[in-house]
Amino acid sequence: xxxxxxxxxxxxxxxxGVLCAWLKEEGDTVEAGEPLYEVETDKVVxxxxxxxxxxxxxxxxxxxxxxxxxxxxxxxxxx
Amino acid sequence: xxxxxxxxxxxxYNLAFEEFVFTRxxxxxxxxxxxxxxxxxxxxxxxxxxxxxxxxxxxxxIPVLRRISGxxxxxxxxxxxxxxxITRQEGGVDYGRSLAPILEALNGIxxxxxxxxxxxxxxxxxKISGSAQRSAGGRLLHHGTLLFDAxxxxxxxxxxRGKNDCVRTKGxxxxxxxxxxxxxxxxxxxxxxxxxxxxxxRMVPDAGNRRELTAEEAGEVRRLRDGKYRSWEWTWGxxxxxxxxKSGSFAGMPFRxxxxxxxxxxxxxxxxxxxxxxxLAARLLNGARLCPEGFxxxxxxxxxxxxxxxxxxLL
Numbered sequence: 441x442x443x444x445x446x447x448x449x450x451x452x453x454x455x456x457g458v459l460c461a462w463l464k465e466e467g468d469t470v471e472a473g474e475p476l477y478e479v480e481t482d483k484v485v486x487x488x489x490x491x492x493x494x495x496x497x498x499x500x501x502x503x504x505x506x507x508x509x510x511x512x513x514x515x516x517x518x519x
Numbered sequence: 520x521x522x523x524x525x526x527x528x529x530x531x532y533n534l535a536f537e538e539f540v541f542t543r544x545x546x547x548x549x550x551x552x553x554x555x556x557x558x559x560x561x562x563x564x565x566x567x568x569x570x571x572x573x574x575x576x577x578x579x580x581i582p583v584l585r586r587i588s589g590x591x592x593x594x595x596x597x598x599x600x601x602x603x604x605i606t607r608q609e610g611g612v613d614y615g616r617s618l619a620p621i622l623e624a625l626n627g628i629x630x631x632x633x634x635x636x637x638x639x640x641x642x643x644x645x646k647i648s649g650s651a652q653r654s655a656g657g658r659l660l661h662h663g664t665l666l667f668d669a670x671x672x673x674x675x676x677x678x679x680r681g682k683n684d685c686v687r688t689k690g691x692x693x694x695x696x697x698x699x700x701x702x703x704x705x706x707x708x709x710x711x712x713x714x715x716x717x718x719x720x721r722m723v724p725d726a727g728n729r730r731e732l733t734a735e736e737a738g739e740v741r742r743l744r745d746g747k748y749r750s751w752e753w754t755w756g757x758x759x760x761x762x763x764x765k766s767g768s769f770a771g772m773p774f775r776x777x778x779x780x781x782x783x784x785x786x787x788x789x790x791x792x793x794x795x796x797x798x799l800a801a802r803l804l805n806g807a808r809l810c811p812e813g814f815x816x817x818x819x820x821x822x823x824x825x826x827x828x829x830x831x832x833l834l
Contacts, residue, residue: 451611460564482612483590485563487655504689
């Protein structure tokens, strides 16, 4: 089954953040709670943890892209 | 609030020390004060080649390091005091909450400082402190610079006039603000050591909360220093992809150079100048790692005694 993971809202006024680093590659196994990517907004680098377990099937953005809260970021293949 | 003394002014060690404390001591609030010998520190996701003139800094012997928080490039020297506040992450991004205790401590020791812009501290209209954060695993690292008695001319020269406008890239841009040192604004003068001591007395008054890393922990810090902060992969390899284009003159002749770099590896290199063997330049540069040492060697092969001059046109 596929599951989409979305960009969290890191503060109430957040309009977007820069996905600055992927910490897992496509094909990697990811456990819920494990760091998956980093987002920079307002001079804060936020490490974002996966909210589900599975295999990272697709990174939907490239490093450096602006992503809005709620937008899908990654697709996991779950059991 | 507890504190640890890094006992070092080595920037590589101190960045590793801060990261180690951030990831290791998860149950307590931690406050750190530390100073570095001259260096340039860029944000986690900044393009080094745009933020600094890397070749010129290399010639000056000023290293460039990458930190784990966001934000822009900052110049450090021994007149600048860095502080770190490590706490539990509560709620969203709020610099006001992070800056309040440090402002109170500064005011308490006679520094007429106030919060300015989103994440700065100023005296009057001039900035004395910038800050940035990292949030991971429910913990928050808030850290900042405090210009106490720093070399503002060097700072200006390197971080304001030292931008490289030949780079097209994504990545976080640094803000440029007028700055001042704290020391001339004090009613009663003190040395930087005294300033540090008095600030620490405010932030961590209880001597029982002043801890030392064990020998094993200090060993882990050194491993992190060598494995990460001194590594090409962390500092240069993480530079966002970019395109470099420069025109000017070299050895009295018209000069044009261009290349792209992705994950710190050079491609599409072209040098167009009668004084440089373009085919050899392309062969040596393509596939090369972006860094002053490697580029200096290539420039030496291409231009002999004029290697440094060529290097400063390329990086």
